[in-house]
Amino acid sequence: MNPRVPTALNPGDLLQRVNRDVERSILRARNGIRYVRGTHRPALGATPKDVVWKSGKAELWRYKGGDRRYGPPVVIVHSLVSRSYILDLRPGNSTVEYMTGAGLDVFMLDWGVPDALDADNDLERYVDWYLPRALAEARRVSGHDEVTLAGYCLGGVLAALYAAGHEDANVRNLILMATPMDFNEMGAMVALLREGRLDPDEMIDETGNVPADALYSGFYMLAPTTEVAQKATLLENLWNDQFVEGFQAMATWSRDHVPFPGAAFRQLVELLVRQNILMTGSMPLGGRRVDLANVRGNVLNAMAERDNVVPPPAVEPVMELVGDPARRQELRLPGGHVTFGTGSSAFKHTMPKLTGWIIDHSDPLAEAPPSGAADRSKFTEEQHGDSTN
Amino acid sequence: MPANQPLWLRTVLRVERAIGEPIESVVHSDTYFDLVSTTTRVRRRVVGTAEGVSRRCLHLLNLPAGSDIRGMRQQLARMERRLNELSDDVAELDGNEPPPGVT
Numbered sequence: 498m499n500p501r502v503p504t505a506l507n508p509g510d511l512l513q514r515v516n517r518d519v520e521r522s523i524l525r526a527r528n529g530i531r532y533v534r535g536t537h538r539p540a541l542g543a544t545p546k547d548v549v550w551k552s553g554k555a556e557l558w559r560y561k562g563g564d565r566r567y568g569p570p571v572v573i574v575h576s577l578v579s580r581s582y583i584l585d586l587r588p589g590n591s592t593v594e595y596m597t598g599a600g601l602d603v604f605m606l607d608w609g610v611p612d613a614l615d616a617d618n619d620l621e622r623y624v625d626w627y628l629p630r631a632l633a634e635a636r637r638v639s640g641h642d643e644v645t646l647a648g649y650c651l652g653g654v655l656a657a658l659y660a661a662g663h664e665d666a667n668v669r670n671l672i673l674m675a676t677p678m679d680f681n682e683m684g685a686m687v688a689l690l691r692e693g694r695l696d697p698d699e700m701i702d703e704t705g706n707v708p709a710d711a712l713y714s715g716f717y718m719l720a721p722t723t724e725v726a727q728k729a730t731l732l733e734n735l736w737n738d739q740f741v742e743g744f745q746a747m748a749t750w751s752r753d754h755v756p757f758p759g760a761a762f763r764q765l766v767e768l769l770v771r772q773n774i775l776m777t778g779s780m781p782l783g784g785r786r787v788d789l790a791n792v793r794g795n796v797l798n799a800m801a802e803r804d805n806v807v808p809p810p811a812v813e814p815v816m817e818l819v820g821d822p823a824r825r826q827e828l829r830l831p832g833g834h835v836t837f838g839t840g841s842s843a844f845k846h847t848m849p850k851l852t853g854w855i856i857d858h859s860d861p862l863a864e865a866p867p868s869g870a871a872d873r874s875k876f877t878e879e880q881h882g883d884s885t886n
Numbered sequence: 887m888p889a890n891q892p893l894w895l896r897t898v899l900r901v902e903r904a905i906g907e908p909i910e911s912v913v914h915s916d917t918y919f920d921l922v923s924t925t926t927r928v929r930r931r932v933v934g935t936a937e938g939v940s941r942r943c944l945h946l947l948n949l950p951a952g953s954d955i956r957g958m959r960q961q962l963a964r965m966e967r968r969l970n971e972l973s974d975d976v977a978e979l980d981g982n983e984p985p986p987g988v989t
Binding site: 552553612613614616617684685688689691694695699700703704705718719720721722723725726729730733 | 891892895898899902903905906909910913914916919920922923926927930956959960963964966967970974
């Protein structure tokens with residue numbers, strides 16, 4: 498007997514099921530029309546914030562929200578290829594919101610959308626020009642001498658180079674989230690750029706940047722048919738407002754890439770991809786050699802176990818190369834490159850563990866309310882309670 | 887795959903994987919990357935040749951071509967970049983900006 502077919506369905510259950518299906522069909526029709534028309538889109542990056550510093554397209558945001566109970570401030574450095582609102586996707590599903598709610602003083606360094614004016618931005622421009630100035634402002638407005646610097650994806654490379662290349666960086670904690678170190682392990686993402694295939698200039702358009710479409714195509718080709726599965730799952734869950742909202746938010750972000758500044762792209766291809774230079778432990782930058790072992794603070798290497806954009810083997814060498822060996826820690830999280838920072842898995846694993854680690858390596862502020870101590874132990878417990886990931 | 891999914895959805899997901907996996911192995915192969923590289927190069931060469939021909943025709947009539955406009959926009963962007971750098975330098979000299987902290 499098939500266990501999925503009920504042997505006897507009483508009239509009450511049957512009526513309830515019919516009611517539910519009718520109700521869902523109505524909701525499906527309503528949400529389907531909204532989806533096709535593109536109305537009722539969720540608010541993205543909605544956590545309230547102030548712009549505290551701006552230069553060119555780069556902006557430093559300071560998030561508002563709960564009491565700031567811990568210092569130093571957390572400055573998130575976003576990647577150069579995608580939009581930063583992935584870490585603040587929507588209310589209730591936002592790493593930034595989670596961190597501010599836990600009492601951290603969170604800043605985001607957003608690079609904006611590069612255009613022809615940014616074509617000459619090289620890695621030095623980011624590491625030696627934007628980062629020092631943005632972090633000086635974060636220190637000034639927060640009243641702390643130190644920062645916790647968290648880099649996501651390529652933002653992690655910039656953060657590590659800054660922390661290693663500036664004696665006065667004052668980075669107490671360096672968090673590298675899905676940060677590639679060994680580009681030989683990056684697989685399909687960089688395969689087109691290997692020696693003998695495309696030269697960087699062949700991907701750069703008339704604005705002097707790599708167009709956002711080219712970057713989107715790169716990500717799309719990692720799994721070209723999954724969109725079918727995603728759309729089918731959406732159809733099944735179209736009655737569920739929350740699911741549709743989450744789907745729309747994610748779909749918007751995954752198509753919302755930004756152009757990659759040409760000068761930085763040339764360096765990325767030549768040094769990071771072709772020479773795999775980070776694996777030597779140092780890199781030439783601005784006429785000097787930046788040694789990754791010179792990072793003085795605590796280092797947390799956070800990686801997603803099912804990341805197919807920056808796979809774990811590309812991230813793992815952080816544990817051998819960045820900072821003082823005695824101050825390195827590794828955090829393996831479930832999920833992929835994107836679900837790393839958003840979604841139910843992130844809410845359950847990434848957000849509490851990252852926040853817990855940061856609080857563990859921060860100081861309670863002098864004027865912190867007594868409840869701060871309770872929160873500290875809560876996040877610490879969550880972090881250490883589940884050591885399997 | 888959750889058991890509470892309807893049969894149609896489970897079927898779609900299975901079919902998607904059955905088709906998707908071989909496609910992924912093709913688009914992640916060296917042959918595919920070599921093909922994309924060659925196609926991109928050929929396309930750029932064809933576009934470049936066509937642009938060259940049309941540019942010469944337009945120049946014969948003393949008209950600017952798209953590449954002239956593009957070149958001019960690039961020069962303007964370069965100039966604006968330089969102006970921005972200079973105004974940043976001036977702002978820092980005036981003490982309007984926080985100390986850079988560059989060592």
